[in-house]
Amino acid sequence: DAEITQSPxxxxxxxxxxxxxxxxxxxxxxxxxxxxxxxxxxxxxxxYSYGVHDTNKGEVSDGYSVSRSNTxxxxxxxxxxxxxxxxxxxxxxxxxxxxxxxxxxxRLTVL
Amino acid sequence: GENVEQHPSTLSVQEGDSAVIKCTYxxxxxxxFPWYKQELGKRPQLIIDIRSNVGEKKDQRIAVxxxxxxxxxxxxxxxxxPEDSAVYFCAASGGGADGxxxxxxxxxxxxx
Numbered sequence: 197d198a199e200i201t202q203s204p205x206x207x208x209x210x211x212x213x214x215x216x217x218x219x220x221x222x223x224x225x226x227x228x229x230x231x232x233x234x235x236x237x238x239x240x241x242x243x244y245s246y247g248v249h250d251t252n253k254g255e256v257s258d259g260y261s262v263s264r265s266n267t268x269x270x271x272x273x274x275x276x277x278x279x280x281x282x283x284x285x286x287x288x289x290x291x292x293x294x295x296x297x298x299x300x301x302x303r304l305t306v307l
Numbered sequence: 308g309e310n311v312e313q314h315p316s317t318l319s320v321q322e323g324d325s326a327v328i329k330c331t332y333x334x335x336x337x338x339x340f341p342w343y344k345q346e347l348g349k350r351p352q353l354i355i356d357i358r359s360n361v362g363e364k365k366d367q368r369i370a371v372x373x374x375x376x377x378x379x380x381x382x383x384x385x386x387x388x389p390e391d392s393a394v395y396f397c398a399a400s401g402g403g404a405d406g407x408x409x410x411x412x413x414x415x416x417x418x419x
Binding site: 229231236237238239240241244254255286294295296297298299300301 | 308313339341343349350351352353356358396398400405406407408409410411412
């Protein structure tokens with residue numbers, strides 16, 4: 197069955213390290229998104245992509261980057277991890293202009 | 308940018324009663340309003356959505372209403388059941404494939 201997956205599901209890293217979170221979907225969706233979820237803030241948009249080689253900044257993009265080299269994957273990179281980036285990260289994808297479906301999430305802890 | 312306010316933050320209702328969660332948005336260009344349900348430790352799941360050309364949409368015990376003039380939309384759950392206990396998020400987005408702007412969530416508690 198088509199699906200959206202994220203890896204790793206849990207990650208502990210140290211301040212200053214580069215971290216990459218993977219997101220892979222097999223729905224052939226053009227649109228992919230990264231959100232972070234924190235208590236008291238709900239979900240906030242980090243970056244999104246409308247297709248291969250397209251990337252756009254969201255509300256909380258500072259300290260994060262993405263690249264889209266194929267339709268299936270949108271990896272999220274934290275260039276130099278900070279404690280403020282401890283969060284749960286969700287990837288999502290959509291085919292049409294609106295309905296988004298979420299991956300299972302990655303819990304990241306930055307010590 | 309868009310700003311979405313959601314109330315209440317916690318809602319406790321007796322099993323079998325109705326629950327209503329309300330959201331307001333700021334950007335009049337927003338035209339898509341989904342609701343997500345998230346159980347503890349799980350991913351958000353789309354439960355219902357509405358577009359700006361529709362005033363109301365219903366799916367079994369769940370309904371959503373939209374007032375474009377007032378820029379608010381609401382989720383209505385009737386005949387609540389224990390499995391309705393979760394955190395519910397409203398969201399809004401503009402045209403195209405823009406990302407969603409979420410409210411901060413409502414923790415719905417169904418009392419037996």
